[in-house]
Amino acid sequence: MSDLLKSVSYLSGVGSKTQQALAELGIFTIQDLLYYFPLRYEDLLLKSVDEASDQEKIVIKGVVASNPVLRRFGYKKTMLIVRILLDTETIPVTFFNQPWLQDKFLVGQEALVYGRWNEAKRSLTGIKVLNQTSFDQESLASIYPTNKKIHQTTLIKLIKQAVTKYANQALEIFDSSLRTKYHLLSESQIIKGMHFPTDAQQAQSARRSAKFRELFLYQARLAQLKQANAQDVSGLREEYNESYVEKFIQQFHFSLTLAQKRVLHEILQDMKSDQAMNRLLQGDVGSGKTAVAATTMFASITAGFQAVLMAPTEILAQQHYLKLKPLFAQFQLTTTLLTSSLTPAQRSQELSKIKQGRYNIIIGTQALFQDDVTYNHLGLVVIDEQHRFGVEQRRALRQKGSCPDVLLMTATPIPRTLAITYYGEMDLSIIDELPAGRKKVETYWLRFNKMDQVHRFLQIQLQQHAQVFVIAPLISESEKMDLHNAEDIYEQMKVEFPQKKISLLHGQMAADDKEIVMQDFQKQRIDILVSTTVVEVGVDVPNATVMVIYNADRFGLSQLHQLRGRVGRGRRQSYCILIADPHNKTAIERLRIMTQTNDGFKLAQKDLQLRGSGDVFGKKQSGVPNFKVADLLADEQILIAAHQEVEQLFAQDPQLHKHPELRAYLKSQKLQTLD
Ligand code: ADP
Ligand code: MG
Numbered sequence: 001m002s003d004l005l006k007s008v009s010y011l012s013g014v015g016s017k018t019q020q021a022l023a024e025l026g027i028f029t030i031q032d033l034l035y036y037f038p039l040r041y042e043d044l045l046l047k048s049v050d051e052a053s054d055q056e057k058i059v060i061k062g063v064v065a066s067n068p069v070l071r072r073f074g075y076k077k078t079m080l081i082v083r084i085l086l087d088t089e090t091i092p093v094t095f096f097n098q099p100w101l102q103d104k105f106l107v108g109q110e111a112l113v114y115g116r117w118n119e120a121k122r123s124l125t126g127i128k129v130l131n132q133t134s135f136d137q138e139s140l141a142s143i144y145p146t147n148k149k150i151h152q153t154t155l156i157k158l159i160k161q162a163v164t165k166y167a168n169q170a171l172e173i174f175d176s177s178l179r180t181k182y183h184l185l186s187e188s189q190i191i192k193g194m195h196f197p198t199d200a201q202q203a204q205s206a207r208r209s210a211k212f213r214e215l216f217l218y219q220a221r222l223a224q225l226k227q228a229n230a231q232d233v234s235g236l237r238e239e240y241n242e243s244y245v246e247k248f249i250q251q252f253h254f255s256l257t258l259a260q261k262r263v264l265h266e267i268l269q270d271m272k273s274d275q276a277m278n279r280l281l282q283g284d285v286g287s288g289k290t291a292v293a294a295t296t297m298f299a300s301i302t303a304g305f306q307a308v309l310m311a312p313t314e315i316l317a318q319q320h321y322l323k324l325k326p327l328f329a330q331f332q333l334t335t336t337l338l339t340s341s342l343t344p345a346q347r348s349q350e351l352s353k354i355k356q357g358r359y360n361i362i363i364g365t366q367a368l369f370q371d372d373v374t375y376n377h378l379g380l381v382v383i384d385e386q387h388r389f390g391v392e393q394r395r396a397l398r399q400k401g402s403c404p405d406v407l408l409m410t411a412t413p414i415p416r417t418l419a420i421t422y423y424g425e426m427d428l429s430i431i432d433e434l435p436a437g438r439k440k441v442e443t444y445w446l447r448f449n450k451m452d453q454v455h456r457f458l459q460i461q462l463q464q465h466a467q468v469f470v471i472a473p474l475i476s477e478s479e480k481m482d483l484h485n486a487e488d489i490y491e492q493m494k495v496e497f498p499q500k501k502i503s504l505l506h507g508q509m510a511a512d513d514k515e516i517v518m519q520d521f522q523k524q525r526i527d528i529l530v531s532t533t534v535v536e537v538g539v540d541v542p543n544a545t546v547m548v549i550y551n552a553d554r555f556g557l558s559q560l561h562q563l564r565g566r567v568g569r570g571r572r573q574s575y576c577i578l579i580a581d582p583h584n585k586t587a588i589e590r591l592r593i594m595t596q597t598n599d600g601f602k603l604a605q606k607d608l609q610l611r612g613s614g615d616v617f618g619k620k621q622s623g624v625p626n627f628k629v630a631d632l633l634a635d636e637q638i639l640i641a642a643h644q645e646v647e648q649l650f651a652q653d654p655q656l657h658k659h660p661e662l663r664a665y666l667k668s669q670k671l672q673t674l675d
Contacts, residue, residue, distance in 0.1 A: 003169055004031040005668055011161050018158075021149035031668065033162045034170060036155075037194045037210060037629055038142035041203055044114055044130070049086065054119035059130065060093075061112050062086040068105045080126075084111055095126040098153065104129050114141060128153065142195055159195055167191045171661040173213060178645060185209040194629075208638075211630040215639050217665065218627070219646040222424030224666055227654060236405060237274040238379055240299035244331070248298045251330060252291055259433040260288055266429045267296050267407060271303070271380070277405035280423045283431030284600040285411045285565025286438065290540070292431070293382045294324055296407060301333060301360045305379020305404075309363045312385050314339050316538040318515050320384070321363045322522075323540075328361055338364035338373070341511030382407045385537045411537070411565065412558055414604060418632060420643050440598050441568035443576040445552070445591045454548065454577055455496055461575070462500055462527055467544040469566055470530045473554045475506045484550040490530040497528065505531040536562050542570035552578035552594075553587040557607040560594050568598075586610050608633055 003010075008030060009019050027033050047058040068082035080095040082105045093113055095101050105111060112131065115124040128141070144155050170187035178184065185193060185206060190213065193206025245268075249256060256264070263281060270277035283289050297307035309324075311317040321337040328335050336359045338350055354362055357376030362368065381404050408426070419428055446454060458468060470493065474485040490504045503526045505517045514534070520526045522541055529535075529544075536559060547567045552560060560578070568574035578595075582588045593606050632639065649659065656663040 002664075003166055004034070004171070005029050008033055008158070008162075011158055013158065013161070018150065018154070021147065022158075024147055024149065025145070030162055030166050031170075033159060034167060034191050036144070036159065038144050040143050041197065041200075042141045042143060043200075044141055049089075049091065049117060049122070049124075052117040052119075054117065056117050057114065057127070058117055058124075059112060059114045060084065060086060060091075060124060061110070062091075064105045064107050064109050064111050065090050067107055068102050070099055070102055082111075084113065084124075089122070091123055093124045093126045097151070098126075101126075101129055142197075163191060163195055171665050173217065173662055173665060175659070182212060182641065183208075184212055207629065211635050211638050212642055214627055214630045215635070215642040216646060217669075218421070219424065219643050220650075220662060220666060221669065223646050223650045225425040227650065236276065236305070236379055236403060238271040238300055238303035238305060238405065240268065240271060241302035244302045245295065245299045248295055248327075248331065251327065254435065256291065257288065257431070257433050257435055259283075259431040260292055263429040263431055264292055264295055266427075267292070268299060270427070271296070271299060271405055276403045277380075277407065277427075278425070279407050279427045279429060280419070281407055281409045281429045281431070282414060282419070283409075283411065284434065285562060286569050287411075287431040287434055289384070289409045289411070289431065290320065290323070293384065293407065293409060294327060297324075297361055297380060297382060298328070298331070298333075300380035300405070301328075303379060305377050306354075306357065306359070306375050307361050307380040307382070308368060308375070308378065308404075309361065309382045309384065310368050311363070311365060312537060313534060314341065314365055314511055315514055315518055315534055316384065317363055317365050318518065319522075319539060322519070324361065324363065333360040334358065335361040335363065338362055338367050339511065340365065340367045378404045380405045380407065382409065384409050385411065411562065411600070412604065418608070420639065421632060437571050438568060439571070439573050441547075441564055441574045441576050443564065443578065443595045443598075445578045445580065445595050447581050448579060451579070454579065457575075457577070458497070458528075458546065458548070461546050462497060466546050466572075467521065467524060467526070467541065468528045468546040468548065469535065469544055469563075470528060470548045470550070471535070471563055472530065472532060472550045475508060475532055483554065486530050486532050489550065493528055493530060500527040501525065502528045502530065505529055505534060507532060507534045533559070533563070535566060539566050540569060541566070543572075545570070545572050545574040547574070547576045549576070549578050551580055552591060553580040553582035557590050557593065557603050557610070560590070561600055561603050564594070564598075 006029060007019070008014050008022050008027060009016075010030065011033075014022070022028070022033070025036065027036055042057055044059050045057075046061060047056075049058070049060065052058045062084040064082060065085040066083040068080055071079045071081070073079065076097075078097055078099045080099060080101055082093050082095075083090050084093055093115060112129070113124065113126050114128050114130055115126040117124055142156065144152055144159075146152055146155055167188040170191060172187050174184055179186070183205075184190075190206050190209045193202050194210050197203035197206060263283075267277070267279060267281070270279055281289060281292065293309065297309065300307045309317075309320055311320055317337060317339055321335065325335040336350060336354070338347075338354070342350065351373060353359055355374045355376060362375075367373075383406070414423070461468065470489055472486040472489050473483045474481065476485050476487045478485065486504060486506055490502060493500075493502050503517050503520065505514060509517075517526070517529070518539075521529050521544075524543055533555075544567050547564055549555070549560065549563055555563070564576040567576065576594075578591055580587070580591060582591060589610065593603065597603060630638065649656075649662075653659060656666075
């Protein structure tokens with residue numbers, strides 16, 4: 001075994017306690033420690049205390065003026081105080097919980113201390129003691145992420161030890177041509193430069209290489225996963241009937257866009273092959289993903305399988321059911337809707353029919369992958385608006401059949417760079433075109449004092465038989481929040497537009513009642529639908545042309561874009577009215593951008609800039625990488641380059657015969673994730 005894969009306990013000074021503390025930081029092996037990089041560096045700046053500002057971190061140089069005094073207090077807490085004579089005054093320096101420093105101070109000798117200056121008390125809180133040589137060598141102090149169980153200084157000592165002994169053994173991941181091409185440092189240079197840079201320049205170039213390395217290795221792991229998936233021929237070969245599929249496509253009341261045809265072709269290729277399909281279908285709101293999904297499901301059925309469609313909300317599942325059932329019925333196929341609103345008796349009856357294979361298509365919500373659901377001959381799983389589901393849920397559903405094909409659909413437009421990272425092990429199909437004749441939704445932002453104007457506008461639209469969505473952030477009045485609620489707005493709208501049919505919709509209503517309201521709206525028996533965000537995704541009512549959003553500043557950009565996507569689905573001009581009195585700059589920026597663009601990709605990019613990548617994907621997306629050095633936004637160029645290189649490398653050398661170091665590294669990573 002390589003030394004690098006040995007436990008950290010091989011280092012001197014690592015007992016079981018330290019080992020435990022390191023493990024909590026994710027450090028198990030010597031290799032882990034070598035690559036446990038500092039978060040940032042602080043300049044070690046020699047400064048006279050008169051020039052330092054309050055709380056600034058500085059290095060002072062003086063002569064030890066008194067014997068250091070060690071005080072113990074609390075449980076294992078210590079305070080070491082020593083007086084240092086500077087040019088014109090003597091200042092007290094206090095170190096907390098570093099009792100061993102006591103020996104470093106001898107009266108009359110020179111001392112070099114790095115610490116935080118307190119202007120009022122004219123004292124320094126010591127951070128570390130430097131000696132002249134180490135000060136010359138490291139004008140930068142590395143700051144590591146750590147926990148309460150292990151001190152920075154302990155960590156630094158161990159890292160120093162590991163770097164000295166083992167850095168030269170680090171696996172050289174990049175071959176020399178790649179290093180030359182991207183000006184990358186060698187592994188040991190990266191390690192040394194990241195931990196103990198001698199100047200800012202070196203720190204920077206080490207960091208650049210470390211970023212490339214991190215993104216490259218991450219991509220390589222995804223490429224390996226994808227490769228394993230491709231080699232796995234245990235997937236289903238779905239021999240669908242092409243002429244039937246052609247007939248199915250014919251019965252849409254529109255012809256497919258070129259983009260729809262292209263993605264359909266990509267999907268059907270997957271189905272025919274004996275590899276399991278694992279594909280992400282991405283298309284902006286209203287781009288017509290449902291028609292693609294329906295055709296895919298139909299194809300799977302002609303190959304003799306059951307198909308499943310899962311949606312994140314009951315409203316959306318119901319809508320899919322109502323729209324798709326008649327399409328499939330024309331071909332004598334049976335469809336059922338399985339949601340949590342069934343009575344236990346109904347449910348068990350449905351389950352046995354599903355098990356017997358008496359349904360071809362099963363539509364539903366999460367209820368689809370509960371333990372008691374057994375499918376008959378599951379061939380395809382389509383997951384709509386997949387960004388609402390966690391990785392775990394997707395996995396659970398996939399395990400239902402014997403490796404069914406999986407198609408994920410999302411309207412959350414993911415910038416390409418992020419798709420590479422988050423969905424790298426999946427194949428990607430993109431619908432990059434909207435059906436012809438769509439008009440851009442005109443978007444306006446008004447403040448609440450312009451409500452009269454909003455009402456007048458609605459009056460005019462309603463006279464022209466427009467259907468209106470009104471969205472509120474809350475269902476009912478809340479003491480805590482000063483936000484508008486659906487119930488109040490519903491009452492106001494009834495007063496404002498007495499001749500119009502107005503309905504209320506929210507998540508706490510019974511499923512049956514929700515269904516009735518949605519159907520009435522669908523059938524144009526409702527003029528104004530006052531709702532919460534239960535209609536956020538997927539709802540498709542082409543006659544609705546006005547979307548009004550109260551407290552629009554309370555919603556994120558993607559959410560606003562999704563909500564706006566509920567209108568503009570037909571040929572008539574549609575409008576989106578955002579009502580908000582935003583309190584901060586970011587909110588103002590969001591509202592402005594909404595009025596300026598309808599392009600989901602631009603919005604996603606902007607969203608990312610405003611919120612950072614972690615937030616965009618939310619906590620639900622467990623399994624998203626947490627990069628230590630790289631930043632997906634700032635390092636987009638590096639990511640793209642690393643991605644290209646990985647693709648090329650795996651294309652030319654799929655078994656990594658010519659890249660034994662990379663192969664070894666990936667293997668070592670796999671070992672760790674198995675632990
Ligand atoms: P999304 O991609 O947001 O799920 P949908 O599948 O709900 O979009 O489609 C939006 C609307 O566009 C639906 O009313 C659908 O019938 C219609 N549609 C889909 N494809 C086309 C097309 N090729 N031409 C015209 N209308 C289409
Ligand atoms: Mg949809």
